[in-house]
Structures are given as structure tokens and as C-alpha cells.
Amino acid sequence: MIDYLIAILIFAGIYGFVALGLNIQWGLTGLINLGQVAFFAVGAYTFALLSKAGVPFLLAVAVATTLSGVFGAAVAMFTPRLREDYLAIVTLGFSEFVRLVLLNEKWLAGGPDGVAGVPRPASFPGLGSETSFLIVTALALAFAFWFTRRIERYPIGRTLKAIREDEGVVTSVGKVALAYKTKAFLLGAALAGLGGAFFASYLSYISPDMFGPNVSIYVLAAVLIGAQGSSVATLLSTALVAALLEGTRLLKDYITFVDGVELAALRLMVLGLALIAIVMVRYRPGRP
Amino acid sequence: MKQILEIKDVSRRFGGLQAVNKCRFSVRAGSITGLVGPNGAGKSTLFSLVSGFVRPDSGEVLFDGNHIEKLSAHEIARLGLRRTFQIPRELKQMTVLENLLLVPERQFGDQVRSVLLPGKRVHEEERINLQKAQGVLEMVGLGEKAQHPAALLSGGQKKLLELARCLMADPKLLLLDEPTAGVNPTLIRHLMSVLRRIHASGVTLLIIEHNMTVIMELCERVIVMDRGQVIAAGTPAEIQSNKEVLDAYLGGVSA
Numbered sequence: 001m002i003d004y005l006i007a008i009l010i011f012a013g014i015y016g017f018v019a020l021g022l023n024i025q026w027g028l029t030g031l032i033n034l035g036q037v038a039f040f041a042v043g044a045y046t047f048a049l050l051s052k053a054g055v056p057f058l059l060a061v062a063v064a065t066t067l068s069g070v071f072g073a074a075v076a077m078f079t080p081r082l083r084e085d086y087l088a089i090v091t092l093g094f095s096e097f098v099r100l101v102l103l104n105e106k107w108l109a110g111g112p113d114g115v116a117g118v119p120r121p122a123s124f125p126g127l128g129s130e131t132s133f134l135i136v137t138a139l140a141l142a143f144a145f146w147f148t149r150r151i152e153r154y155p156i157g158r159t160l161k162a163i164r165e166d167e168g169v170v171t172s173v174g175k176v177a178l179a180y181k182t183k184a185f186l187l188g189a190a191l192a193g194l195g196g197a198f199f200a201s202y203l204s205y206i207s208p209d210m211f212g213p214n215v216s217i218y219v220l221a222a223v224l225i226g227a228q229g230s231s232v233a234t235l236l237s238t239a240l241v242a243a244l245l246e247g248t249r250l251l252k253d254y255i256t257f258v259d260g261v262e263l264a265a266l267r268l269m270v271l272g273l274a275l276i277a278i279v280m281v282r283y284r285p286g287r288p
Numbered sequence: 289m290k291q292i293l294e295i296k297d298v299s300r301r302f303g304g305l306q307a308v309n310k311c312r313f314s315v316r317a318g319s320i321t322g323l324v325g326p327n328g329a330g331k332s333t334l335f336s337l338v339s340g341f342v343r344p345d346s347g348e349v350l351f352d353g354n355h356i357e358k359l360s361a362h363e364i365a366r367l368g369l370r371r372t373f374q375i376p377r378e379l380k381q382m383t384v385l386e387n388l389l390l391v392p393e394r395q396f397g398d399q400v401r402s403v404l405l406p407g408k409r410v411h412e413e414e415r416i417n418l419q420k421a422q423g424v425l426e427m428v429g430l431g432e433k434a435q436h437p438a439a440l441l442s443g444g445q446k447k448l449l450e451l452a453r454c455l456m457a458d459p460k461l462l463l464l465d466e467p468t469a470g471v472n473p474t475l476i477r478h479l480m481s482v483l484r485r486i487h488a489s490g491v492t493l494l495i496i497e498h499n500m501t502v503i504m505e506l507c508e509r510v511i512v513m514d515r516g517q518v519i520a521a522g523t524p525a526e527i528q529s530n531k532e533v534l535d536a537y538l539g540g541v542s543a
Contacts, residue, residue, distance in 0.1 A: 147403060154410060155389070155397030158382070162390050165379040172339070172373075173391045173457065174365035175398075183400055 006130050012242035013137040017195030019222040019238040020148045025188035027223050030164030032088045034216050035095030039068040039189035041211040043196025048115040048206055057121040064197040065190045072189020076182040103208040114207025118200045137198055148231045160184055225278050244271045292317035292461050292492050298347030300337055307333040309516035320493045322507035326537055330516040331496045332374055335463050339371045340364040368460035376446035380439035387438050388421040391456035428452045428482050444475035461492045468499050
């Protein structure tokens, strides 16, 4: 039971990186991104291939984060005029593109077989591998949280919020909106990549089917529940989504009238209903 | 007489509509110049062309003697040519103060790396910008609204906020698009005194306005546009008695 709790916490932490990243892009800057899983995948695969090649943990994490960020910046620069639904479609398409490349290019990362045997960082003395990994994840997440919180509160966060509200105003005060949008996408993608590195390391095995659009949707739900913009709310709602997704697995001991497959569907229904309920309460008409 | 803005044969077509057609006039440095004309005359389009939000199809625009017709909007803004919008574009979910703090250029805190460094430099920079923003808000009469969300301002106060946002940048030339439209008479008096004060501090003003009282009282020179072209220019008194101008406004029924 405690092992299972640790696993849920680690998953919540991993999704936390991805959601914090999406919060910079969408929550703060207003750039909808339905393909956050693409950068998560780039991070995971980069880390997996590098660390299997013997690159030390921290260096592999750093490279995975950076490369994901580069991909994010590239997507932003190729879509300078896109907003809202158009950007949503392009990012969703991009994430499917990344998944299909990973699936079909066998030379790159094993194709459908994925990459197995991804190492974890060395355990702390006297602690188990799981607990050690939880501590490392928590430390990294604390850093990511501190970073995004500062982005929010610093003048750069103000400029990003201004872009969310009216890009024309940002231009009219002499700032290059595209440069800020690129930075927002870069940072958000880098955080997703960081999460991807931890994901690969924790599971020790990754394959393309783990990087479907549902991952993007889960973090989107987390940011939406967190009311877009606050890192604190984003982390809390990510924990909530993880708890709903993973925690409802525990129900199988208590709910005997449904079988495993039905329960899996039920979990998603619970998440969907919770999402609808929360959005109805949070986004009442007339709220500024 | 030094001209701060020279517009030379600027044209712009939108599909079948020749919005601005070989428009040509200049604005003297240190003046308050009015730009009037019936609806659809191309005044606001001309503002967008001058401020770089829309590219002219042909023609030249000189600001302070330099060509700006090929520059982008943010570059023109940096040169000290700022504009307000006809419909105020306040950043609704941000406070009045934040709307102004957005403006200062080259803020260190506006760079990603500032986030990773100790906060001292950013806090010091913010303190200075905050002082300036408070000063500007006092000047336009929004001092007490600093912490209010911009969405809660009245129509006239939003106009003042747009003005304040421009002033944060110490502009040389301000293009004001209907600063008194939809503003109640009391606030119009206040707005006019604010505009006079801005002018007195050395800023050149070019004002699109339909309120003739405002034009007559403020402007030393008035330019009249109709169908994308300048049809008359002169002192307010001259313009008021100009037959072509009356025709343009009244559709040929001469008074």
C-alpha cells in the first residue's frame, strides 16, 4: 500500500512538471497547446537513449530538458500568427507526428518495441530505490515550482499575461510579442521534457503508445481545474487529477460489480464528471 | 518650422476599398494637430499605417526625419511614436498599475535569466518603474485607481489609462484616436486639461476627434480627410468656414 502511494506521488510529480510547463504556455501566455505530450516524449526518449549510452543522470536530464525546449521554441516560431483553435490543432498534430516518428523509425529508438533498461539514478544510502526516486523527483519539482512561481511574479510574467489579454497592446508598447511567445513555449516544453526524463527513468521502459494525446488532455485538465495561471493551483490540481486517475484503481477492492475493463472506463468517467463539475463551479458567468 | 511627422502620398487598399489614397500632410513638432473627417474617411487606417500596424501599399512616412514606413510596429513605438486605440484596449485582468508597468523598455526582469538570479536588481528596477507609474497615474487623474482591475474602469477612465500607458514611455509624438468619444462631458473637460499638460511637457499631439469643441479649443491646426485624401488644412476657424469641408460632412448640402 505504501509502495503504491509512493508510485502515485511520483506519477503526480512527473505530471506536475508537464502541467507547470503547460501553465506557462496556456495559463500565463494564453497559447493553447494540445500537444504537450510531444515535448514529454522528446524528453523521455532523449533521456532514455543518453542514459543507456552511459551519460550520467544529471547530464542526461539537462540535455533532455534542453532539447525539448528547442522543439518547443521551433513550434512557436513556425506558428507566429496562430491562436486558439488553430494553434490547438497544430500542436495536437505535432504531437501525433512525434509519436508516429517514434513508432515507425526503428533505427531511432526501437520503433514499437520502445526502449527498455533505462537506468534510475543511484539510491540514497539506506533508502530504497522507490523512496530515493521520490525524493529526487520532489527536489526537482520544487525547483521547477520555484522557477515558474518567479516567472509568474516577475516582470516577464506580466508581459506574458499581457500577451494573453491583447497581443496588439504588447506590440504597441514596443515589445516583440513573438519573442515572448517563443520563450513561453520553450520554457513550457522544457518543463515537459524534464518530466519526460523522470518518466523514462522511473518506468525504465518507454514505448510510443505511452505518448498518446490522452497525456496532453490530462495535463490540460489539470491546468484548467487550476484556473489557468497559478503554479500553486496547477500543482494541486495535478495531484487531484493523478489521484482521480490512479487512486480510483483502489476502488476495485470495494466495487465488486464491475470487472477490470469496466473499471478502467469508470475511472475516466469519474475524471470527466469531476472536470465538468469543477469547471461549472469555477467558471461561472460574470467572473472577471 | 521642424516637422516631426511627414506623410507623403501614402496609400492603402483593402480589397475593393481604397481606404487611404495618396494622403499627404505633415505635423509640426510641438503642435497639437487635429485630424477630422466623416466616418470612413480613412483617419484610423492612417493611424495604423503611421504606427506600423498596417503596411502602406505605397508612399513614405518620415518621423523626426527618418523613414519609418517599412519598420514594424514595435520598432516605431520604440522610436517614441505611440498611439492609443479608438476602442480602448486595456488589459482587463491586470490592475491599472500593471497596465503601466508593462511599458518600460529593456526591463531586466523581462528576461528569463532574471528569474534565476537573486531578485535584488529586479526589485530595485520595479521600485523605480513603480514610482514613475504612480506619477503618471497622478498626472492623468487615475492615482486612486492604481490597484483596481482595469476592467472595472469607466469608459472615460479607460481612455485615460491608454493615455497613461503611452506617457510611461516618454513619447515624442502621440497619435490619439478619438480620446473623448463616449466620455461624459465632465470627464471631457478633465481629459482636455490633461492633454494640454501633456502638450506643455513637450509632446506633439495628433488627435482624431469628432467633438468640434475639443478640436476648436485644443488644436492650432486641423487637417480634414475625406475618402482617404486630405481635402483641407488650416486653422480651426478657416476649416469651419471651408465649403469643401462642409460638403464632405453634409453630403453636398451646402449651408
